Amino acid sequence: MKKINKFLALLLIAVLALSLAACGGKKEEGGEKEPEPAEKKFKFALVIGVGGLGDGSFNDILKSGCDQACTMYGIDGYQLIEPKEVAEFEGHYTDLAASGEYDLIVGGGFDAIDAMGKVAAEFPDQKFLFVDGEVPDRDNVTSVTYLDNEKTYLLGIIAAMTTKTNKLGIVLALDIPSLRMFASGFMAGAWSVNPDIDISVKVVGGFADTTTGKELALALRDEGCDIVFPAAGGSGLGCIAAAEETGDFQIVGIDTNQCLLSPDHVFVSGMRLMDVTIYKGIGEAINGTLKGGHQAQGLKEGAMTFTVEGSNCPPSQEAIDAANEAKEKIINGTLKAPMTYEEVGFEF
Numbered sequence: 001m002k003k004i005n006k007f008l009a010l011l012l013i014a015v016l017a018l019s020l021a022a023c024g025g026k027k028e029e030g031g032e033k034e035p036e037p038a039e040k041k042f043k044f045a046l047v048i049g050v051g052g053l054g055d056g057s058f059n060d061i062l063k064s065g066c067d068q069a070c071t072m073y074g075i076d077g078y079q080l081i082e083p084k085e086v087a088e089f090e091g092h093y094t095d096l097a098a099s100g101e102y103d104l105i106v107g108g109g110f111d112a113i114d115a116m117g118k119v120a121a122e123f124p125d126q127k128f129l130f131v132d133g134e135v136p137d138r139d140n141v142t143s144v145t146y147l148d149n150e151k152t153y154l155l156g157i158i159a160a161m162t163t164k165t166n167k168l169g170i171v172l173a174l175d176i177p178s179l180r181m182f183a184s185g186f187m188a189g190a191w192s193v194n195p196d197i198d199i200s201v202k203v204v205g206g207f208a209d210t211t212t213g214k215e216l217a218l219a220l221r222d223e224g225c226d227i228v229f230p231a232a233g234g235s236g237l238g239c240i241a242a243a244e245e246t247g248d249f250q251i252v253g254i255d256t257n258q259c260l261l262s263p264d265h266v267f268v269s270g271m272r273l274m275d276v277t278i279y280k281g282i283g284e285a286i287n288g289t290l291k292g293g294h295q296a297q298g299l300k301e302g303a304m305t306f307t308v309e310g311s312n313c314p315p316s317q318e319a320i321d322a323a324n325e326a327k328e329k330i331i332n333g334t335l336k337a338p339m340t341y342e343e344v345g346f347e348f
Contacts, residue, residue, distance in 0.1 A: 041076070042075055044075075045080075045096045046062060046063065046080050047096070048082055049111070049112065049207070050085060050086060050111070050207060050208065051206075052208065055234035057234065057254065058207075058255055061255060061275050065277065068278075072279060072283070073286055090119060093107065097123035097126040104290075106282070107130050108130055108132045108133060109133060112133065113133045116138075116141065117135050117141075123140075126140060129142050129285070129290070130142065131274050132178075135294070136294065138292065142292055145294070146272055146274070146296070147303075148181055148182050148185065148270075149182070149338060149339045150330050151185070151298075151306065152181075152182050152183070152186040152229075153337035154270070155268060155306060155323075156190035157190065158268050158322075159186070159227045160197055161194075162316070163227050165225065167223065168190060168198070168227050169201075169202070169225035170183050170228070171203075171236065171239055172201065172203050173203075175203045180340060182254075183341070183346075184338045185337045185338065186229055193322065204232050207232065208233065213232055213237065215242075217230070217238065217243065217249075220249075225249060226249045227249060228242075228250075229251075229252040236254065240262050243266075251267070252267070253266045253270065255272050257310060268311065270304065272304050273303050277297070298330070299331050300331045306323065
């Protein structure tokens with residue numbers, strides 16, 4: 001009987017303890033307030049361009065900027081979306097915005113502008129950061145474009161002072177204004193130091209066609225070009241492959257430091273510092289200071305530069321000095337790099 005009473009006593013103590021715990025968890029009138037919920041973690045998503053990662057250019061820079069943001073701001077990670085077709089952009093942006101999960105959605109590229117504008121209008125409370133394209137009349141979108149003609153002007157100077165055949169080639173992904181701007185700056189820079197240089201332009205037809213990129217680079221080589229400048233995203237990797245295969249012409253790298261991709265064949269690279277734009281933008285979004293609207297960034301804003309780091313075949317110091325001199329003139333406003341074929345007198 002004593003054993004039974006002891007058991008009942010222990011059971012009663014346990015029940016009372018649970019009851020007290022339950023009561024203690026409730027907020028009583030006039031008592032202490034419930035603890036505030038833990039601070040919400042910042043969440044963001046990235047929608048890269050078609051062509052995928054590994055392009056050594058646009059998409060890889062987007063991801064790099066997001067990766068840096070995670071390291072700098074202690075973010076666990078982010079949602080990465082890799083569209084295969086342009087038609088997928090709107091659906092991906094819509095799904096991300098409709099979920100309500102993300103404090104910021106990051107994207108970019110001229111072919112995603114329409115989708116971004118439409119989705120941003122449908123979800124006015126969702127914040128977006130969009131690089132390499134202007135999304136007009138959307139206060140919830142921070143869109144950044146780049147004055148790539150300023151950067152390529154410097155590359156044109158270096159190429160013109162490096163070529164031995166006086167023939168330069170340009171390979172564009174598409175024949176569109178944003179890429180014509182790349183070509184126009186390059187032409188203007190080259191002709192500023194040597195008006196007699198012959199420049200040829202060829203168009204791939206897409207950003208992820210390495211086979212055609214390679215074929216066009218070889219065609220330019222056959223025309224006598226000893227330097228080829230690809231502004232073609234992933235298709236530009238085909239141009240680099242052609243230079244590596246033949247070994248008789250050089251490549252001007254673009255967007256990232258492509259000297260590191262092919263040290264024996266890429267002699268200079270123009271760098272668009274989109275990764276800096278992205279991680280700074282994410283930081284501002286975290287702090288609540290990210291402002292909507294459009295902004296254009298160039299040499300003056302520190303949004304681009306050129307480098308020969310990692311190249312085993314760098315240009316002369318004279319060429320580098322000439323480019324740096326032009327850079328200072330562009331920054332202080334005494335030199336303006338052309339943006340269109342009309343300005344440089346080129347007919348395609």
